Amino acid sequence: MATEHTTDTSTESGADVVETVTQRMDLLRFATAGSVDDGKSTLIGRLLLDSKAIFEDQLEAVEATSQSKGYDYTDLALLTDGLRSEREQGITIDVAYRYFATPNRKFIIADTPGHVQYTRNMVTGASTADLGLVLVDARQGLTEQSRRHAVILSLLRVPHLVLAVNKMDLVDFSQEVFERIHQEFTSFATKLSIPDLEIIPISALQGDNVVTRSEHMPWYSGPTLMHHLEHVHVASDRDLVDVRFPVQYVVRPKSDAHHDYRGYGGQVAGGVLKPGDDVVVLPSGMTSKIAGIDLFDREISEAYPPMSVTVRLEDDVDVSRGDMIARVNNAPKPSQDIDAMICWMTNEPLRPRQKLAIKHTTRTGRAMVKDVQYRLDVNSLHRDQDTKELGLNEIGRVQLRTTVPLLCDPYSKNRTTGSFILIDEATGVTVGAGMINSGS
Amino acid sequence: MTETHADYRLSQLDQLEAESIHIFREVAAEFEKPVLMFSGGKDSIVMLRLAEKAFYPAKIPFPIMQVDTGLDFPEVMETRDRWVERLGVQLVVASIDDAIAQGVVVDDGKTSRNRLQIGTLLNAIEENGFTAAFGGGRRDEEKARAKERVYSHRDEFGQWDPKNQRPELWSLYNGRLHEGEHMRIFPISNWTELDVWSYIAREGIEIPSIYFAHQRRVFERGGMLMTETPLNPMKQGETAEERTVRFRTCGDITLTGCVESGASTVEEIIEEIAVARVTERGATRGDDKFSEAAMEDRKKEGYF
Numbered sequence: 001m002a003t004e005h006t007t008d009t010s011t012e013s014g015a016d017v018v019e020t021v022t023q024r025m026d027l028l029r030f031a032t033a034g035s036v037d038d039g040k041s042t043l044i045g046r047l048l049l050d051s052k053a054i055f056e057d058q059l060e061a062v063e064a065t066s067q068s069k070g071y072d073y074t075d076l077a078l079l080t081d082g083l084r085s086e087r088e089q090g091i092t093i094d095v096a097y098r099y100f101a102t103p104n105r106k107f108i109i110a111d112t113p114g115h116v117q118y119t120r121n122m123v124t125g126a127s128t129a130d131l132g133l134v135l136v137d138a139r140q141g142l143t144e145q146s147r148r149h150a151v152i153l154s155l156l157r158v159p160h161l162v163l164a165v166n167k168m169d170l171v172d173f174s175q176e177v178f179e180r181i182h183q184e185f186t187s188f189a190t191k192l193s194i195p196d197l198e199i200i201p202i203s204a205l206q207g208d209n210v211v212t213r214s215e216h217m218p219w220y221s222g223p224t225l226m227h228h229l230e231h232v233h234v235a236s237d238r239d240l241v242d243v244r245f246p247v248q249y250v251v252r253p254k255s256d257a258h259h260d261y262r263g264y265g266g267q268v269a270g271g272v273l274k275p276g277d278d279v280v281v282l283p284s285g286m287t288s289k290i291a292g293i294d295l296f297d298r299e300i301s302e303a304y305p306p307m308s309v310t311v312r313l314e315d316d317v318d319v320s321r322g323d324m325i326a327r328v329n330n331a332p333k334p335s336q337d338i339d340a341m342i343c344w345m346t347n348e349p350l351r352p353r354q355k356l357a358i359k360h361t362t363r364t365g366r367a368m369v370k371d372v373q374y375r376l377d378v379n380s381l382h383r384d385q386d387t388k389e390l391g392l393n394e395i396g397r398v399q400l401r402t403t404v405p406l407l408c409d410p411y412s413k414n415r416t417t418g419s420f421i422l423i424d425e426a427t428g429v430t431v432g433a434g435m436i437n438s439g440s
Numbered sequence: 441m442t443e444t445h446a447d448y449r450l451s452q453l454d455q456l457e458a459e460s461i462h463i464f465r466e467v468a469a470e471f472e473k474p475v476l477m478f479s480g481g482k483d484s485i486v487m488l489r490l491a492e493k494a495f496y497p498a499k500i501p502f503p504i505m506q507v508d509t510g511l512d513f514p515e516v517m518e519t520r521d522r523w524v525e526r527l528g529v530q531l532v533v534a535s536i537d538d539a540i541a542q543g544v545v546v547d548d549g550k551t552s553r554n555r556l557q558i559g560t561l562l563n564a565i566e567e568n569g570f571t572a573a574f575g576g577g578r579r580d581e582e583k584a585r586a587k588e589r590v591y592s593h594r595d596e597f598g599q600w601d602p603k604n605q606r607p608e609l610w611s612l613y614n615g616r617l618h619e620g621e622h623m624r625i626f627p628i629s630n631w632t633e634l635d636v637w638s639y640i641a642r643e644g645i646e647i648p649s650i651y652f653a654h655q656r657r658v659f660e661r662g663g664m665l666m667t668e669t670p671l672n673p674m675k676q677g678e679t680a681e682e683r684t685v686r687f688r689t690c691g692d693i694t695l696t697g698c699v700e701s702g703a704s705t706v707e708e709i710i711e712e713i714a715v716a717r718v719t720e721r722g723a724t725r726g727d728d729k730f731s732e733a734a735m736e737d738r739k740k741e742g743y744f
Binding site: 025026027052055056057058094095096097098099101105106108120121123124127128235238240248249251252253254255257258261265266267272294296297304306307308310321345357359360362415416419420421423428429430433 | 447448449450451452453454455456457458459461462465466468469492493494495496497498499579580583586587602603605606607608609610611612614616617618629630632634635716717718719
C-alpha cells in the first residue's frame with residue numbers, strides 16, 4: 001500500500017502539535033534569485049527536504065523521472081519546475097510558490113527565474129517578499145546577474161537581503177574566496193538601499209550551513225541559512241505610525257437584523273486604527289470618528305497591518321470604494337502627477353503620450369505617460385537619459401498624469417500605498433509595475 | 441473587545457485569513473457576476489467560511505455552484521445542504537448527468553467523471569454568465585498549481601495558458617476581461633493542507649463526516665483503498681473488507697481513495713497530517729496518477 005502514516009510524534013505531544021500549527025507560527029515570505037546554475041533548485045530542494053516539506057510520493061516521482069532521463073542523481077529542480085515546458089527545457093520560466101514550516105515560522109518561497117528575460121517575474125516574486133535570497137556561485141563570484149538581482153530587490157524595497165555564497169565545497173571551503181566575494185558585494189551594496197544584509201557561505205548540495213552548521217568552515221561564525229530565515233525580525237518592517245485604510249468594499253446588509261449597519265471593509269495598509277480616533281476620508285476631506293472596528297462578528301480594540309477588518313464611522317459621510325481613511329493631521333496628499341520607477345513587462349515599449357489603465361490600492365483610473373526621465377541600467381546603475389522608451393524587462397523613471405487623484409505615499413515609506421500597476425486597456429494585460437517616488 | 445496585541449504581530453493563520461478576505465472583497469467589488477465553486481470538501485468549506493467573514497454582517501453577495509458528478513459522497517452533499525441553509529446563499533447545481541443528457545459532454549464510457557466535470561463546469565459558467573469563479577485550489581497541492589496566479593485568467597474557451605500568465609504584483613489584482621472570458625480566483629492559494637486543518641480546528645467549522653475515522657467496506661485498487669459501492673463495481677480479483685479509514689480529500693467516489701486512520705477529531709487529524717509523509721493527492725487521488733502533467737493538462741482545458 002502506498003498510503004503510509006507514521007504515528008510517531010516523539011518530539012511533541014499531540015496537543016503541542018496542534019498548538020504549534022494553530023498559534024505560534026508567524027509568516028516569512030522570501031523570494032529567491034540566482035543564475036541558472038547557481039544551485040537554486042538544489043537549495044530549495046534541500047530546505048524543503050530538511051524541513052520535511054517534500055513528501056515521499058513527490059520524491060518518488062522525481063526520482064523516477066530523473067532515472068528515466070538517464071541522470072545519475074535526483075534532479076530536485078523537477079520538484080519546482082511545475083510546467084511541462086519548463087521540464088522540457090530544463091529552465092524555470094515563471095514564479096513558483098513553495099511552502100514549508102518550522103515550529104516558529106511558516107515560509108512562502110517565491111521561486112523566481114534568474115534569466116534576464118524574466119526580470120518581470122522576479123519583480124512579481126519580490127513585490128510581496130520580506131526577504132530576498134540571492135545565490136552566487138563561489139567559483140564565479142559576483143556576476144552581472146547577481147548585481148541585477150540585488151538592484152531589483154533593493155528597488156522593490158525588500159527589507160532583508162541574504163547573499164548565499166554557494167558551492168563552497170568546490171572552492172575547498174576557502175575563507176579567502178568567501179571574504180573576497182563578501183567584500184565585493186558589501187562595497188556594491190553601499191550604492192543600494194539594503195537595510196539588512198547577511199552573507200552566508202553554503203554548500204546546498206552537501207548541506208553545509210543550510211540547516212546544520214558546517215564542519216568545513218570553522219572560520220565562519222554567523223548563522224546558518226535556516227537559522228537566519230527563522231529568526232530574522234520582520235514585524236518591524238511595517239509602518240505602524242501612518243494610518244492608511246484604503247476602502248475596498250462597503251458592507252451594507254440591508255437586513256432586518258442589521259438594517260442601519262454601514263461598514264467599510266478593507267485591509268489596513270499602515271498605522272494602528274482605534275475606535276474613537278479622529279479620521280479624515282480622502283479625497284473628499286470629510287472628517288469623522290471611528291465608531292467601531294469589526295472583525296467578522298467581533299468588535300476589536302485596534303486594527304493594524306495586514307488585518308482585513310470592517311471600520312464603522314460615527315457620521316454618515318459619503319464613503320465608497322477607492323476612498324482612503326487616514327488620520328486628520330497625517331494624510332497622504334491626493335496627486336494626479338506621479339513620479340515613479342516603472343518596471344515594464346511587455347514587448348511593446350512604454351512611450352511618452354501612451355495611455356494606460358492604472359490600479360493603485362483600491363482605486364482605478366487612467367494614466368498618461370508624460371515623460372520618461374531615464375532608463376536605469378540595472379547592471380551598472382547607470383541612468384541613461386537619452387532613451388525615451390522602456391522595453392520589456394527594463395526599469396526607468398517615469399512621470400505620469402492620472403485621471404483620478406491617487407492617495408499615495410512614497411514607496412520607500414509604504415509598499416502598499418506607494419505601488420501601482422499599469423494595465424493595457426486593449427489587451428487587459430498587466431504591463432507595468434510602478435513604485436512611487438513622489439506625487440504632486 | 442479582544443485583547444490588545446502589544447507587539448502588533450499577526451499569527452500566520454491570521455495573515456492568511458486577512459489576505460483571503462482581501463481577495464474575496466476585491467472580486468466582489470470589481471466583478472460583475474462572481475460565483476464560488478463549492479465541492480463540499482474541506483477547502484471549499486474553509487472558502488465559504490472566509491467569504492462569510494469578508495461580508496459579515498451582510499450575506500455572501502454571490503451564489504455558490506457545485507458540479508454534481510452523480511458520484512459524490514452522500515455525507516458531503518448533506519454537509520453542503522446544511523451550509524447553504526445556514527448561510528442563506530443561493531446554490532447552483534451543474535449536473536454532469538444533465539450535461540450528458542443535453543449533449544454538452546459525451547460519456548463514452550472511458551472518460552472519467554472527473555474529466556466530464558470540465559465541460560459541465562465551463563457550460564455552467566457560460567450559461568449563467570459568471571465572470572469570476574472562486575476555487576479552493578492551493579499551490580501546495582500540486583506542482584502545476586504552484587505556478588498559478590491568485591487571479592487565473594481564462595480565455596473564452598476556459599483555457600489556462602501557463603506560459604502567458606499576467607504578472608501579479610503586491611496585492612494589486614488585475615481583473616480585466618474581454619467578452620466571454622472569465623477569471624478563476626484562488627483566495628487560499630497560499631494555504632497548505634495543514635493551514636486548512638488548523639483553521640478548521642480554530643474556527644470549529646463543520647466538515648463532512650468522511651474526513652473522520654469510521655468503519656467502511658473498502659477494497660484495494662492501484663495502491664489505494666476505494667469505497668465499496670454500486671457506483672464503483674469491483675473488478676475480478678478485488679475483494680472488500682471492513683477497515684477503519686478516513687478521507688483526506690473529497691471527490692468523485694470512484695477515484696477518491698481513503699487512508700487507514702484512527703483520527704476521529706480535528707486535533708487528531710492535525711497530528712496525523714503534521715507527520716504524514718505522503719501528500720493528500722498522492723494518497724487519495726487516482727486522477728492525478730495518469731501522467732506527470734495530468735493536472736496541468738486538465739487545467740489548460742478549463743479544470744479548476
